[in-house]
Amino acid sequence: MDDIDTLLSIMENSTRRAILKKLLLEESYGLEISKSLGISQQAINKQLEVLERANLIFSMGVTPSSIGPPRKVYRPTGFSTLVIDYTPTFIQVSKFDLTEKNEHENHEGISIERIRELNEKMDALMKERQGLVEEKNYIIQTLRKNVVERVKEGFIRQILMEYLETLNEDEVSRTTGIPVEIIRKIVDDFLG
Known part of the structure; x- marks a missing residue:
């Protein structure tokens, strides 16, 4: 499966999209995402593995927990724009990788x-x-x-x-x- 097919496959799943949206707001771990989305932790962990293999999230390490084992904290990565043209004569799917703006750049115009x-x-x-x-x-x-x-x-x-x-x-x-x-x-x- 190529890069575009992987991304399309990932994005077709509403749970994965919800996880990515949650991670765009803040770094998080499986249990917290599970509670936030109302989905079992096992299902969330399975989807986190899929997202990590696809390089759409990465683990920033672990955070200690007073009520259980340390928790793996995730952050989104691998940002892109996906464009799909579906016409009577051609189908074209294009992926354009996005770079993150440096947070230390000029803040004028924000x-x-x-x-x-x-x-x-x-x-x-x-x-x-x-x-x-x-x-x-x-x-x-x-x-x-x-x-x-x-x-x-x-x-x-x-x-x-x-x-x-x-x-x-x-x-x-x-x-x-x-x-x-x-x-x-x-x-x-x-x-x-």
């Missing part, structure tokens, strides 16, 4: 108003991105239609369709077993 500005900018970018995805979908649809109408040989049609999906000659070469030079020539002849 306000609720700045968060609102950032949200507005991100919304505008997503609207623009939506338009670009729709345009890309239309172009691929048109090119696919042209390939179906013009290319009668099924094997060449398959190569062209795979290329339109990936836009990567090396990947098409790997999946079809055809040398990349031939893939390039076919793409140039029919789509160039």
Whole structure:
């Protein structure tokens, strides 16, 4: 399973998402998370192991307890943005790793108003991105239609369709077993 598949698998589980949300607010340990979420400690510990193996949390060590064994304290890590495009012509899942800002940087501009500005900018970018995805979908649809109408040989049609999906000659070469030079020539002849 690759990085994106792992992240999708992790995020589909509502308990894991709830644990991550809790840990975003404060570092915590299994029993405390269990009480907070109203879920058995055994179930929480199982999910904490999954999150730790996926590098979405890490153990900061243990804290002593007066009523039992020391408790493993967790903190979130491995932050990213996940973007999924699902259109009539393509599916694309992209993961962009995020870096944490240094807490010692300049604190000017840190306000609720700045968060609102950032949200507005991100919304505008997503609207623009939506338009670009729709345009890309239309172009691929048109090119696919042209390939179906013009290319009668099924094997060449398959190569062209795979290329339109990936836009990567090396990947098409790997999946079809055809040398990349031939893939390039076919793409140039029919789509160039």
